[in-house]
Amino acid sequence: DGGITQSPKYLFRKEGQNVTLSCEQNLNHDAMYWYRQDPGQGLRLIYYSQIVNDFQKGDIAEGYSVSREKKESFPLTVTSAQKNPTAFYLCASSSREVNTEAFFGQGTRLTVV
């Protein structure tokens, strides 16, 4: 699996509820990312973190929150403020020592019902 695991694979949420997506890596990577994938819109960056206890907003951070309390973990919370949360969410990690490959998790498909 490339050492980065997302869970769950499928997630259903009722409108108005917050939901947290899990992302764990055992690659000893410092950098972690959350992307949202919608048809025809590529990979849009939600949040990223280069080091524990620090993270930056990406291009579409509104309605999302993250934490980075441990190097291995970068959970994403989709809040009720996110107006159109149904999408495919991808987590990735990479080494910060040199520009190198980003490894992706298998993704979480979130559906609001």
Place this chain on the structure above:
Amino acid sequence: GENVEQHPSTLSVQEGDSAVIKCTYSDSASNYFPWYKQELGKRPQLIIDIRSNVGEKKDQRIAVTLNKTAKHFSLHITETQPEDSAVYFCAAQKSVWNKLVFGAGTILRVKS
């Protein structure tokens, strides 16, 4: 911030023909340019990358070229095969402390 544009959005080629996907970036300080392939229902995976001190890189049927002056880079796939059908993403990064920014993706269909 960095912006990456990718063209075309869809590309259909006959098996055995070549395919070319082009990307442009906005930040001249970007120095790392990876390409990812995402098969249907799967995660994106790196297929080739290039750094700004190199103009071209090849790996079997895949090659990437970089024109720093024009701020564009391209993916070339020769002798395409049906298993090359996928979505391809280009990306750019300024440094290890900066975010990895992706293009919108190209759906490549190889017709047999």
